[in-house]
Amino acid sequence: MSTFMANAANVERKWYIIDASGIPLGRVATQVAILLRGKHKTTFTPHVDTGDGVIVINCEKLVLTGKKLDQKMYRHHSGYPGGLKETPYRRIMEKRPHFAMYEAVRRMLPKNKLGKKMLKKLRVYAGSEHEQEAQVPIAYEIKL
Secondary structure (H helix, E strand, C coil): CCCCCCCHHHCCCCEEEEECCCCEHHHHHHHHHHHHHCCCCCCCCCCCCCCCEEEEECHHHCECCCCHHHHCEEEEECCCCCCEEEEEHHHHHHHCHHHHHHHHHHCCCCCCHHHHHHHCCEEECCCCCCCCHHHCCEECCCCC
16 A cells, blocks of 8 residues: 655645634644644645645734733844844734734744745634635634
8 A cells, every 4th residue: 555645636625714812822823833734634745735724813812821922022133233123922912913823823834935835825814804705714613
């Protein structure tokens, strides 16, 4: 018996919708990364994008446990000497809560062309309204 190897032609894709209200950021992000990567499927192949599409709603109601709102920083660098920028997560969650979710998932995916392709199947919304009714998403419940 030979090992099954998926290819782009025989991958079945679904869309899932996740309600992130009241759930810790990391718990949601790991489940979203698993769905985007396709690791929940028996046909998972590491070098092929076998993942599904994911819609995350209610990111403004995400929870950061402990003192992470004040102590955790989002850091990025401009590329110039002394160009480190730091923003506390409290400010990010007030102004752009969808960005915090997007970044958490992005950093959990592979850092290559395949990871960028997987990230295109992610839609993140701060509120409960989304624009993907045509994809007929299936409700996905996060197991705590």
